[in-house]
Amino acid sequence: MSERFAERATVPDVVGLPFHVGRDLAAESGVSLANPDPDGPPIGGLAWPGLFYITSQHPSAGTVVYQWDSVSVEIVGYGEAETGALRNSPGAPPADVAHATPESTDFVDLSSTDIVSP
Numbered sequence: 001m002s003e004r005f006a007e008r009a010t011v012p013d014v015v016g017l018p019f020h021v022g023r024d025l026a027a028e029s030g031v032s033l034a035n036p037d038p039d040g041p042p043i044g045g046l047a048w049p050g051l052f053y054i055t056s057q058h059p060s061a062g063t064v065v066y067q068w069d070s071v072s073v074e075i076v077g078y079g080e081a082e083t084g085a086l087r088n089s090p091g092a093p094p095a096d097v098a099h100a101t102p103e104s105t106d107f108v109d110l111s112s113t114d115i116v117s118p
Contacts, residue, residue: 006066013061014054019047019075022054026071034070043073051078 009030014022019033023044026033035043036058046052052075059065 004066008064009067011059011061011063011065011071015057017054019052019054030067031065031069031071033073036072036074047075
């Protein structure tokens with residue numbers, strides 16, 4: 001395989017950004033965003049119309065790639081993200097019973113010079 005003589009670019013961190021902002025940041029950095037499914041539609045077609053957020057990317061931020069290589073991104077529409085958080089959870093969270101509790105209130109005073117016999 002022959003070596004490529006293209007310029008190098010550093011992959012920016014686009015996770016958490018709106019798609020249109022991440023796309024512009026990627027272009028300024030010299031890479032392009034792509035659909036992780038190479039047989040699927042272009043990522044720009046999936047993210048239009050509407051507001052979409054980038055939830056993951058590959059390769060990760062800081063990776064050095066050839067200029068204009070693709071960075072695969074996953075996107076989700078605004079308000080469509082799945083979450084494990086409970087809305088309006090009832091009451092306080094459950095108490096943590098796994099903490100150790102002292103068995104006895106007896107203690108030894110090592111600063112005392114008095115000798116106590118059992």
